[in-house]
Amino acid sequence: MRRTLTVVIALICAFLPAAPALAADGLRSTEVTFRGSGGLEMRGTVLTPAGATGPLPGMVLVHGSGAGTPRAKLRTEAEAFARQGMAVLIYDKRAEGYSMTRRDYGQLADDALGAHATLRSSPGVDPDKVGIWGLSEGGWVAPLAASRSKQVAFVVIVGGNAMEPLRQQTWAVAAGLRKAGVSGPVPDRGVPAFYRFLAGAGMFPMPWHDAQAVLAKVGQPMLGIWGAHDLLTPPQETPGLLARGLGHDRYTLRYFPGADHAAHLTSDGGVTRDPRLAPGYPEAVGTWVKRVTSGDLPDAETVGDLPRQASLTVPVPPAAFWESAAVQVLALAVFLVAFAGYPVWALVRRVRGRGVQGTWPARVLALGAPLSAFGALAYLMYSVIGGGKLASPGPVVAGRPVIWLLLQALAVAALVAAAFLVPVARRARGSERVRLGALLTGAVVFLLWALYWGVLSP
Known part of the structure; x- marks a missing residue:
């Protein structure tokens, strides 16, 4: 009898909904x-105040960039917002269909709307008072989700963007280099050119996403938050772009001193993130959410001093034909054929037992030009991979990285050698004239290439 009773109780418990677990500091999880x-299955956690009574407003938190980011990354924010009297849902970001070179903000917005529907149907949550919060990349995703569903009650973005992703990211890397003491052609020409190359080659996803067109479709009230030391999103330019892009004036723009891109404290101007949130940040979000969900809508409010940028963003339009990724790859192919062909031809003649008469200008050109070109691309790739605020340009002299100065010196030496090689090529005959002609053709292409990439800029 006792065994039968135990089995019955176990079966009943198996079909009962799981009781919320007690989380830290009196929160329910x-x-x-x-x-x-x-249809991708996604997993999340809903945090609510343990002793809350009555339907609560709710908020779904959307991650910044990164594939498969775990929900724990936003646990600090989620717990802080839940203590303000909200139900907060955090979830593991998708890895499927998302990578450094592939992503779809529409897909991410639908993920957020799936989480939003789940939170609206959760016990103890007021379905008419559930909004979406987005960090960084989530600043593009959250407004897009809101534009697709009127059931989203409000939008909060932190370190969010209101400009094209390619323009924002180009600024972030260039600003990081400038913060590290670099000026001149690397941040001014090299970084924008490299990002346009990546975009043209399909290696930078959604480079010209039209954030302004999305904002114009957002009818919900919006809270925009930026830290004064944001090094990844332009904190001076973005708030104005957001305000102009929205089709209404029911927004609040708020700035936190001493805070970084994610509104966390920072002690070194945004380079290092403190685990602590900026003082007053959770309270400001909680108060604003309660206010707008009760019908008290803001009227173009601004709180705090507008942050200042050391440099402004610049437009990064699609590349023209002559600067497209295809033409850039073709130029690199010309370098390989023209410059590598010189020593290969000499090696073949030696193997066949024939004499080879080389000249110093030809050797300098054949070696210096490709080293400068491929070295410049490698350095720019290193700078891009290093990101914005973590830029490590190496030793810098007079605002120029020493490595870049060496690459510029190689370029100048190669072109000077090409000038000396012109009369030699005119006097040459037969196959030697063809070989030197190929070198000089490569030199002309290299000159145009180096001017475009800033390798020859002072």
Whole structure:
């Protein structure tokens, strides 16, 4: 009899909904699953105040960039917002269909809407008072989700963007280099050219996403938050772009001194992130959410001093034909054929037992030009991979990285050698004239290439 009773109780418990677990500091934690874009199963956690009574406003938190980011990355924010009397849902970001070179903000927005629907249907949550919060990349995703569903009650973005992703990222890397003491052609010409190359080659996803067109479709009230030391999103330019892009004036723009890109404290101007949130940040979000969900809508409010940027962003339009990725790859192919062909031809003649008469200008050109070109691209790739605020340009002299100065010296030496080689090529005959002609053709292409990439800029 006792065994039968035990089995019955176990079966009943198996079909009962799981009780919320007690989280830190009096919060309740409930695990949930939902369907994202394409039917992908996604997992999340809902945090609520343990002793809350009555329907609560709710907020879904959307990650910044990165594939498969775990929900724990936003646990600090989620707990802080839940203590303000909200139900907060955090979830593991998708890895499927998302990478450094592939992503779709529409897909991410549908993921957020799946989480939003789940939170709206959660016990103790007021379905008419659930909004979406987005960090960094989430600043493009959250407004897009809101533009697709009127059931989203409000939008909060932190370190969010209101400009094209390619323009924002180009500024971030260039600003990071400038913060490290670099000026001149590397941040001014090299970085924008490299990002346009990546975009043209399909290696930078959604480079010209039209954030302004999305904002114009957002009818919900919006809270925009930026840290004074944001080194990844332009904190001086973005708020104005957001205000102009929205089709209404029910927004609040708020700035936090001493805070970084994610509104965390920073002690070194935004380079290092403190685990602590900026003082007053969770309270400001909680107060604003309660206010707008009760019908008290803001009227173009601004709180705090507008942050200042050391440099402004610059437009990064699609490349013209002559500067496209295809033409750039063709130029590199010309370098390989023209410059590598010189020593290869000499080696073949030696193997066949024939004499080879080389000249110093030809050797300098054949070696210096490709080293400068491929070295410049490698250095720019290193700078891009290093990101914005973590830029490490190496030793810098007079605002120029020493490595870049050496690459510029190689370029100048190669072109000077090409000038000396012109009369030699005119006097040459037969196959030697063809070989030197190929070198000089490569030199002309290299000159145009180096001017475009800033390798020859002072």
